[in-house]
Structures are given as structure tokens and as C-alpha cells.
Amino acid sequence: MAGIPESIIDRIRESVNIVDVIGRYVTLKKRGRNYLGLCPFHTEKTPSFNVNPEKQIFHCFGCGTGGNVFTFLMRYENLSFVDAVKRLADETGIKIPVSQEAKKQESENEQLFRANEVAESVYHQQLKQAPAAVQEYLQRRGISAETREQFKLGYASGEWDGLLKYLERNGFSLNPYKKLGLLLESEKSGKLFDRFRNRLMFPIHNQSGKVIGFGGRALLDEPNSPKYMNSPESPVYQKSRILYGLYFSKEAIRESGAVIFVEGYMDFLQLYQAGIRNVVATSGTALTEEHARLIRRYTNRVYLCYDADTAGINAAVRGGEILFQQLLEVEALILPAGEDPDSFVKANGKEAFLALLKEAKDYLAFRLSILNRKYDLQKAAERSRAVAEALEMLLPMQDAIRSGFYLEKIAEQLQVPATTLLNEFQRRQKARRQQNQFREQGREGGDSPGAAPAAAESAAKAPLVFTGAWGGEKDVILLLISYFKDIHDYVFNHLQEDDFLNPEFRELFALIKSRRESGESSGAPNLLHFVLENIPGEAVKTLLLRELEQSNREFHKPALYLQDCIKRIKIARYQAKIDLAKRQMKELAPNDPRQLQFLMEINDANIQVKKWQDVVSSDDG
Numbered sequence: 001m002a003g004i005p006e007s008i009i010d011r012i013r014e015s016v017n018i019v020d021v022i023g024r025y026v027t028l029k030k031r032g033r034n035y036l037g038l039c040p041f042h043t044e045k046t047p048s049f050n051v052n053p054e055k056q057i058f059h060c061f062g063c064g065t066g067g068n069v070f071t072f073l074m075r076y077e078n079l080s081f082v083d084a085v086k087r088l089a090d091e092t093g094i095k096i097p098v099s100q101e102a103k104k105q106e107s108e109n110e111q112l113f114r115a116n117e118v119a120e121s122v123y124h125q126q127l128k129q130a131p132a133a134v135q136e137y138l139q140r141r142g143i144s145a146e147t148r149e150q151f152k153l154g155y156a157s158g159e160w161d162g163l164l165k166y167l168e169r170n171g172f173s174l175n176p177y178k179k180l181g182l183l184l185e186s187e188k189s190g191k192l193f194d195r196f197r198n199r200l201m202f203p204i205h206n207q208s209g210k211v212i213g214f215g216g217r218a219l220l221d222e223p224n225s226p227k228y229m230n231s232p233e234s235p236v237y238q239k240s241r242i243l244y245g246l247y248f249s250k251e252a253i254r255e256s257g258a259v260i261f262v263e264g265y266m267d268f269l270q271l272y273q274a275g276i277r278n279v280v281a282t283s284g285t286a287l288t289e290e291h292a293r294l295i296r297r298y299t300n301r302v303y304l305c306y307d308a309d310t311a312g313i314n315a316a317v318r319g320g321e322i323l324f325q326q327l328l329e330v331e332a333l334i335l336p337a338g339e340d341p342d343s344f345v346k347a348n349g350k351e352a353f354l355a356l357l358k359e360a361k362d363y364l365a366f367r368l369s370i371l372n373r374k375y376d377l378q379k380a381a382e383r384s385r386a387v388a389e390a391l392e393m394l395l396p397m398q399d400a401i402r403s404g405f406y407l408e409k410i411a412e413q414l415q416v417p418a419t420t421l422l423n424e425f426q427r428r429q430k431a432r433r434q435q436n437q438f439r440e441q442g443r444e445g446g447d448s449p450g451a452a453p454a455a456a457e458s459a460a461k462a463p464l465v466f467t468g469a470w471g472g473e474k475d476v477i478l479l480l481i482s483y484f485k486d487i488h489d490y491v492f493n494h495l496q497e498d499d500f501l502n503p504e505f506r507e508l509f510a511l512i513k514s515r516r517e518s519g520e521s522s523g524a525p526n527l528l529h530f531v532l533e534n535i536p537g538e539a540v541k542t543l544l545l546r547e548l549e550q551s552n553r554e555f556h557k558p559a560l561y562l563q564d565c566i567k568r569i570k571i572a573r574y575q576a577k578i579d580l581a582k583r584q585m586k587e588l589a590p591n592d593p594r595q596l597q598f599l600m601e602i603n604d605a606n607i608q609v610k611k612w613q614d615v616v617s618s619d620d621g
């Protein structure tokens with residue numbers, strides 16, 4: 001894991017007690033073998049946040065958050081895994097050896113941060129000496145001197161080489177500036193020149209306050225020049241992970257329990273200086289699931305506050321859908337026509353804006369009102385299109401209770417009988433699952449390499465099914481975590497990665513296998529933490545923790561139950577092989593010689609299915 005040896009990670013984890021660490025942030029009371037408190041990651045009145053000293057894990061039954069001591073610090077303190085490990089390493093006095101590779105990457109990133117910092121101060125300095133027209137512009141937009149200082153606003157002059165000249169004069173190495181895209185190279189002459197010219201500059205900070213890039217707003221109307229231009233992505237700047245202003249607003253977001261998303265830098269600054277500080281700007285970037293995860297570290301409640309133009313409404317529909325599907329509570333507010341948050345706050349002040357915010361609609365109601373405008377619900381064909389759009393939106397949601405609740409609302413709003421809607425929803429869910437499985441098996445058969453990434457992506461979004469074969473796969477993982485020493489030989493002698501149909505369990509299985517082969521100590525507690533620290537998806541983590549914790553699942557006869565799981569997995573796998581071969585046969589001409597090949601495959605697989613069906617089942621689990 002990022003250059004830190006597993007054995008050191010284990011030592012650090014073992015030398016702290018999760019109850020002590022979490023106890024600094026959450027008041028915990030002893031309940032039986034566990035400790036209980038109010039969850040810091042969602043709002044609740046009755047404690048459902050559980051800390052298990054025996055297993056050294058925590059888990060909230062309310063919101064599903066869980067993990068070990070590192071995961072807790074990552075969530076609560078907003079740290080990366082490596083930083084969480086380092087934090088506890090400092091406390092325990094355990095030294096982390098630094099690999100050459102990690103040192104190199106770190107020093108390269110440091111160089112880039114420093115270069116951005118230099119550019120920030122050059123632009124900031126230039127703003128102070130900028131032409132009167134620029135000063136007047138800021139005045140007119142109502143950006144105070146204090147705001148200019150706090151957010152280090154800057155000015156890129158109209159020269160082709162303003163920044164370049166400064167860097168050369170002061171003997172800076174130009175390489176980092178090229179990497180950051182601040183300097184560009186002319187294709188014709190090979191000469192360097194500034195990317196940003198004649199622009200108001202907004203430095204973009206990461207969550208620890210370092211400058212990672214810039215947004216530049218054009219100050220002249222030039223026909224071929226975009227109004228806004230951002231730094232390109234670089235090793236230190238990834239658009240899908242950054243929300244403008246979050247570094248400055250995160251405390252206010254946590255305190256107020258909500259965040260306001262606006263579109264532009266100016267919207268952000270205007271709200272912030274008016275005293276509405278729980279705000280971030282998307283600055284022209286489409287919202288992603290990573291943004292959703294990022295903001296969830298601070299709050300579950302999001303207000304989207306966008307312009308009434310088509311672009312603004314589209315951004316609210318699409319961005320809102322992503323956040324909504326990630327189970328955030330989303331409220332959408334479309335401003336009165338012709339206004340943006342910037343102009344509205346400037347003209348009407350803070351209180352008026354907060355009053356307006358109260359008119360925000362929850363995302364589903366907002367989306368339904370848009371559907372209502374988009375389609376003529378009096379016409380059957382259009383109504384069915386509106387229904388389809390609403391249902392597709394719910395499909396990726398991994399929360400059956402919520403989707404059930406939303407289905408009722410949709411039925412009511414679109415005037416469709418609830419049972420009809422539910423049937424249609426289940427039909428689509430099933431089709432989606434089959435499509436995923438089909439793609440997944442196609443991948444296994446190796447006949448459609450192009451479909452693999454899409455399959456992996458949609459399989460991850462699909463509601464998880466945990467009966468039948470997938471339930472067996474999940475329980476094998478649980479058994480490995482709980483009884484590794486006793487059963488690992490048996491498991492790895494009988495199961496291969498290919499036996500797993502669920503991509504996430506397959507990945508976990510491969511992970512455990514590689515750890516076993518690397519000879520790392522695999523005592524049960526270490527393996528549990530290794531899995532928690534390397535687990536591929538949030539949904540799988542929640543599921544495993546719930547199962548481990550809820551029933552404190554002790555398998556009645558683990559060895560027998562393991563056989564039963566393996567049986568289910570094998571049967572499902574051979575069944576999948578048969579289905580795949582049958583489908584492939586259908587595509588062939590009747591006299592194609594490969595028909596025989598497939599028939600033999602089906603025959604072999606059938607024999608295997610029979611063989612496994614004859615294995616005696618246990619009634620355990």
C-alpha cells in the first residue's frame with residue numbers, strides 16, 4: 001500500500017486501541033462487549049455507532065459507515081490512507097521506511113506545488129499593478145479587497161511572456177511550469193509562451209490548502225477565446241476530485257450540516273464574502289461520483305443553486321442525479337430568470353438569499369417538475385417516456401427502501417398505478433442484471449474484450465444480489481476472514497478466481513490470495529484489516545462489516561458450510577458456462593464445426609453440475 005510495508009501497517013494498527021482513538025472524537029459508552037456512541041457521520045438521536053474492541057473495527061448501523069482505525073481517521077479528519085497511517089505512526093513512535101519511488105514522486109509533487117505557488121504570487125502581485133480597467137472591473141463586481149487577499153486573486157497580463165520573463169529573470173527551472181501547463185510550447189517555433197493572458201486568475205486549492213491549478217476569466221471579449229479557462233490536469237490536479245473553495249469552506253459546511261453548490265468562481269466569492277460560507281463551486285466541471293464521495297466527508301445534504309438558463313438546468317439535472325444516486329440528500333434551486341447567485345446576493349443580500357434557498361425542491365420533486373415540462377403527460381407515448389426516464393434514474397440506487405419510497409412518489413406525480421410502476425421497475429432491474437451478467441460472462445469467455453470496462457462499471461452500480469451463488473462467494477470471503485488458518489489450504493485448493501461471478505468478490509479473493517502467496521502473516525485479525533484497507537468498493541465493505549458485526553456471525557459448522565458454499569459457487573459457474581455456450585451456438589450456422597466443440601463443452605459442464613449437485617449439503621449458515 002503506497003510504499004509502506006504491510007508489516008509496518010500491522011504494527012502501527014496493533015499498537016493503538018481503536019476505542020481510545022475514536023473516543024477522542026465520539027463519546028462512547030460500554031454496551032456488552034462493544035462500545036456505542038452517536039455517529040459522527042450522520043445525524044442521529046439514538047446511538048447506532050458501534051466500536052468493537054475485539055476486532056478493532058467500527059460500524060454504524062444507521063448509515064453503513066465502517067472500517068478500522070485508519071478508515072475512521074480518513075473519514076473524520078479527511079486524510080488519505082497513507083496520511084492516516086503516518087498520523088498514528090507519529091503517535092506510536094514507529095518509523096516508516098520511505099521507498100525511493102515514493103520519495104521521487106513526493107519531491108516531484110512538491111516541485112509542482114512550489115511552481116504553482118510562485119505563479120500564484122506573480123499573478124497576485126500583478127493584480128495590484130493591473131491597469132485601471134481591471135481594478136474597475138473588480139469594483140463593479142463587488143469583490144472586496146479582503147476577498148482578493150484571502151483567495152489570492154490575480155491578474156495575468158496581456159503579454160505573451162509575462163510569467164515566462166519573470167521566471168527566466170529569477171532563474172527558475174521552467175520544467176515544472178511546462179508540466180503544469182502554465183507555459184506552452186509553440187508548435188512552429190518551439191518557443192515557450194504563457195497559457196493565461198489578459199485574465200483574472202483564481203488559484204484552485206486542494207483540501208490541505210496547496211495551490212494545484214488556476215481558473216482564468218477573460219477580461220477582454222476575444223472572439224476565439226473562451227470566457228473561462230482552467231489549468232489542464234496534472235499529477236497534482238484532477239478535476240473530478242476538486243471542488244473550488246472547499247479548503248476555505250469545509251469547517252462551515254460541517255458546522256451548518258449542508259453545502260451549497262454554485263457554478264462559478266464569482267458566485268462562490270460573492271456568497272462567501274456575504275457570510276454564506278458553506279459553499280463550493282463546480283467551476284464548469286461535470287459532477288462525478290468522486291465529488292459525491294468527497295463532499296460526503298463533510299455533509300450528506302447538498303443544495304444545488306444554479307442559473308435558470310438551459311445550461312444551469314441541465315447541470316442541476318445531471319449533477320443532481322449523480323449525487324442523488326450516491327444517496328446524498330439533494331435539494332435543487334433554480335434562481336429567478338436572469339439571475340445568478342452572484343448577482344442575486346449582491347442586489348438582495350444574505351437574508352434574501354437564505355430565504356430563497358428555503359424554496360429549494362428535493363431532487364426528486366425537481367426532476368419530476370422538469371419531466372412535467374419536457375413531456376406532455378396527457379399523451380400515452382410521452383408519459384411512458386417520462387416514466388422510463390424516472391425509473392432509469394432510480395436503477396443504480398443501492399438502497400431498496402429509498403427507491404421504494406421514490407417509486408410511490410413517481411407513481412403519484414406521473415399518474416401511473418403504483419403496482420404497474422413497481423412491475424416495470426423490477427423488469428428493468430432484472431434486465432439490467434442480466435445484461436451485466438451477460439457482459440461479465442462474455443468477458444470471461446474472452447469474446448468481447450471491448451465490453452469489459454463498461455460491464456465492470458455497470459456491475460458496480462447495479463443493486464447487489466446476495467442470494468444463490470453470490471451469497472456463497474460472499475460467505476467464502478467471510479469464512480476466510482474468520483477461519484483463515486484452518487481453511488485456507490482447502491479453499492485455495494478448490495477455488496480459483498475464475499469461479500467467482502461477482503467482480504468485487506473476485507477481486508477480494510484475488511487480494512487475499514496474493515497476500516497468502518506473499519507470505520505475509522495472515523492471522524485472522526490481520527487479514528480482516530488487510531481486507532478493510534484494500535477493499536474495492538464501499539458497498540461491499542458495508543456489507544461485510546454488517547455481516548461480521550450484526551450476528552457476530554459464528555458459523556455453526558464452518559467446514560461443512562464452506563463445502564456448501566463451494567458447491568453453490570461451482571454449480572453457478574458451470575451453469576453460466578452452459579448458458580454462454582448455448583448463446584454462442586445460436587450465433588453460429590448449423591453446420592459450423594465449432595457447434596460440436598460447444599456441445600462437448602456443454603456436456604462436460606453438465607457432468608460437473610450433476611457431480612456438484614450430488615455433494616451432500618449442510619444446513620449451516
Ligand SMILES: [Zn+2]
Pocket residue numbers: 039040041042049060061062063064065
Ligand atoms: Zn452513521
